[in-house]
Amino acid sequence: MPKQKTRDKILLIALDLFNQSGTAAVSTNHIAAASGVSPGNLYYHFRNKDDIVRGIFDLMEAASREGFAAIADGAQPLRADVFEETFRFICQFNRRFSFFKRELPSLIAGDPQLKERFKIVHQETLGLICRLVDATIDAGFLKPLSGRERQLLAEMCWMLTLFWPNYLEVSGEGDSEEGIERGTKMLRLLLRGFQV
Amino acid sequence: MPKQKTRDKILLIALDLFNQSGTAAVSTNHIAAASGVSPGNLYYHFRNKDDIVRGIFDLMEAASREGFAAIADGAQPLRADVFEETFRFICQFNRRFSFFKRELPSLIAGDPQLKERFKIVHQETLGLICRLVDATIDAGFLKPLSGRERQLLAEMCWMLTLFWPNYLEVSGEGDSEEGIERGTKMLRLLLRGFQV
């Protein structure tokens, strides 16, 4: 595998700029200038702006697989406190790639390739959460639920986690430590309804 | 109040185009052309593109106050089925202004004025839901909860409703009738955890 130091540098700078100002406001010229690289050179490494976003998605995928592998390996029977720890991990992950979550619907609407790739990640994640819920029920920490209900509960957890940063932004609180704290409390309340 | 037929026409056409392609992809020229109006005329009625978005927000505010007034007036003690009907109403509302929900975080990040205005609507809505939850608990349909917990439960309901369309888009299902159906089921499951 080639080193591609410049390519990686561009990718990280772009991620930073996107997080700060959103993809629409950041041009390839901005990215090139901030990276200390000429526009022509940028276009040597990337076909266009969408291609840069896809490059960042590669980074996300790698980081996510790494993080989730640890979770999937670790505690199979899952108690509430482990759920919360996982929630906190994902929140930090989301913060690192905040522009992506913020613009997710627009981004995948404008790039079919990205849409397909995200769908796969989405389904994998949902599947993982489903298995965690199953294990937790089997371990007797949650009330028994039908297959449909397990699926819905997992989806609810995933959705809360996926969009919590957006909710915080939209409600006027930034992404403070306090916001994450409230998120975990919310998740705890949700699960309490189903504890034995 | 002046008639401003042209202004309204531009607003509705813009709403349509934004819903179809997103705000970033739609220029003032596009809007003018689609409205059968010259670019100069468009700029007579609106200062710039953000101003058009704000105009659409005016429409949303009016429609939302109207709809919520009916809800707030009606059934104060709220059972699960009424919750669901409300959810469905909001889903349709969201669909009519889908671009706004889709791009909400980006939009308010780029326009402080809009941010402030949405914050107010957000707090009003949350307050309304809180009162509904209170009334439902007082009526004995839900388990008693502390003030904090009521607040969190209301927030969870609101968030699920606010971002459900986004979730559907992102997960690869469009906004089908089936998607709305699953949303109501999810809400029902959430509430079941707190029923007496």
Added chain:
DNA sequence: GTCTATAGCTGGATAGAC
């Protein structure tokens, strides 16, 4: 791999006639 230079286009916004 990296640069400079630039073509080609599009969009935002205004001026001024009607």
Added chain:
DNA sequence: GTCTATCCAGCTATAGAC
């Protein structure tokens, strides 16, 4: 209120030298 004409800025993407 509405139009036409237009200016200017900024961005994408490429060509060609090094």
